[in-house]
Amino acid sequence: MPSLTFVLPHWLYWAGLFVFPVFAMVMARRTKARARAGGARRGYSLPLAYMILIAGGMLGLHRFYLKSLLGLVFIPVFIFILVANGEQRSYRADYSDAAALVESAEGTIAREGPRIRDLEGQLPDLRAKLAEEEEGSIGARLAQRGLERAEGRIASSKERLERARTDLETAKPAAEAAAGGRAFWQDMAAYAFYLLLAMMAVDAALMSWLKRRAEAKAAAEDARHAASQSDEERAEEALQAVEEAERIGDRAHLTPGWTGVIDRMSFYAGELVSYWAVIAVFAYYYEVIARYVFNSPTIWVHEAMYLMFGMQYLIAGAYAMLTEAHVRVDVFYAPLSRRRKAIVDLATSVFFYIFAGTLLFTSLIFAWDATVVDEVSFNEWRIAYWPMKWAMVIGGILLVLQGISKLAQDVRAVVATARGA
Structure with missing residues (x-):
């Protein structure tokens, strides 16, 4: 999946706090004016449709606004992206843990190997020094203690080295498997995202036609509804529409x-x-x-x-x-x-x-x-x-x-x- 690095510029933030409300106020008053003229019972705004496409197109909200059930096609694709990203995050956490273990094991191997060789190289000198000292003397005891300390360090270093090799044998395949799983789900999320973009691009090109179709459907429904109404009911509905619009800017x-x-x-x-x-x-x-x-x-x-x-x-x-x-x-x-x-x-x-x-x-x-x-x-x-x-x-x-x-x-x-x- 591509990443987003957009950071809202300060000037755009402050300008948007003024420009958008003014635009919305103008649009609201246009709605009220159409209602007074009797033509705003069910209309669809092309600018609003494009705004919904930009803001909620990944969920197919523009389709729902224009009364098209094909908006349901967008939802499973979007849910798949969320699932794929969830799996990707899980594999990323596993990879991070395994990679850290691999790095630690490799560092231990690189550090302890030379240390063991250096300590083992010192053993002949320490044994020779112990042999030169008189048995039971302070020098002999110090030489014996130095020899035991070096042998103990060698043993602990070999233990750490063996443990690091074991960790490396288990963690390296786990890191490779986690990296592969992460790459797979990342690709799946990207393909689904590109599919959504293609669907949104198609709808952007068809938006005018979708608007006309929605208005034609609404007009047909209104005609059927009006045919079943009396004159009093139609007058009452018209009055309610005007009253509803009057509440905008009351x-x-x-x-x-x-x-x-x-x-x-x-x-x-x-x-x-x-x-x-x-x-x-x-x-x-x-x-x-x-x-x-x-x-x-x-x-x-x-x-x-x-x-x-x-x-x-x-x-x-x-x-x-x-x-x-x-x-x-x-x-x-x-x-x-x-x-x-x-x-x-x-x-x-x-x-x-x-x-x-x-x-x-x-x-x-x-x-x-x-x-x-x-x-x-x-x-x-x-x-x-x-x-x-x-x-x-x-x-x-x-x-x-x-x-x-x-x-x-x-x-x-x-x-x-x-x-x-």
């Missing part, structure tokens, strides 16, 4: 006037970062494919998503406040009238401003320090941290501004109900 929480400007900033910022969740799906899918298909785990996916989700959490705070998505004790709050809710919000807003102000002030310090020292990550990706720290500042500013907008709306509600009373 602006029910936006207010008029200057507070509406702040609300729109929070709304669009939240909508933009919400599409980062889609980027995470693509990124982790790439990581899984790189790790288990190509045996090439990345060094950047985890940190890229870690930073992205941190920025998403902070920037989406204002959107959550706009849509009242934060957790509150609704058992007490929900039954209150609009005026009483506004009074409670005004009374508790001091705690919000303590939190939001602290977040903004601390983020400014973090961002400035990261910019001054050009802080980067500690792994090999070495991405700069200052853009993420300034995203914290943006999130803090949006949250404070949304708090001001909410404060103004609560004051209006209290004043309006007081005048009405």
